[in-house]
Amino acid sequence: MSQNIKFVPNPYTAGGSMREDVFSVQFSVYVELEIGLLDNDRVSTYSQSSSHFVGGAPTVSEAVDLASQFLAKYSHDDALDAVAREYICPEEDCLEWSSAQSVRIYDREHRLIMGGAAAGSTVTWVEPVTSIPERAEVEAKIEALLSEASFEAGWDNYSTAKGLRRTAERLRWKLSPSPIVLTPYFAQELAQKGLFASH
Structure with missing residues (x-):
């Protein structure tokens, strides 16, 4: 049975390989949805956030494409509402609205690779930092934003505090804990994708 296991090169490790079945889904894509629900009085509404698993991909580039395909397919309110009803809010009459807020890509140990803000069918990706000084600067900005939010x-x-916390959270996407963001292949595929102005 072990003879059927196929190994393929893993571009994120020098000279390394990975089982083909693991490699094909080594990155996970999640879309954060914000949904509006009817309260118990059936008149007022409240909102909540929920992460929706989109699927797995073998490379970060393909994970980015997967996220784009999902948003393009479900960019219309009715289509996204159908996703929210199926996976989050099964009661037909409780859902008032839904919207995609952000996208996140994780490695196979569920460490964040990249995050991006969703708007309709597009994603504005946040570039991970790779230098210690830049990392310290981002951490200081996050701390200042959270302090202001508490105030x-x-x-x-x-609502102001929520906005500040959301800005801090999106800055946190720059602080990827995954070593994959430091590999030459990661830099190469981001450059080819042209996701960031600096590339």
């Missing part, structure tokens, strides 16, 4: 929440400015 605003203390004055009951909850």
Whole structure:
């Protein structure tokens, strides 16, 4: 039975290989949906966020393509509502609206690779940092934003605080803990994709 196991080169490790079945799904794509639900009084609404698993991919480039294909397919409200109903809110009459907020790509140990803000069928990806000074700068910005969010929440400015926390979270996407973002192949495929202005 072991003779049927096929190994393929893994471009993220120098001279390394991986089982073909593992390689084909080594990256996972998730889309964060924000949905509006009817409250118990059946008049007012409230919102909640939920992560939807889109699928697996063998490379980061293909994971980016998978995310784009999902958003293109479900960019219309009715189509996205159908996804929300099937996986998040099975009660037909409780869902008021849904929208895609962000996309995240993880490695096979569920470490963040990249994140991006979703708007309709497009994603604005956040480039991971690769230098220690830049990392420290981003961490300081995150700390300042969270401090400001706490201050605003203390004055009951909850929507402002939520926006500041969301900005901090999106900055956190730059701090990928996965060693894959430091590999030459990762830099090469991002350059080929042209995802960032600096490339």
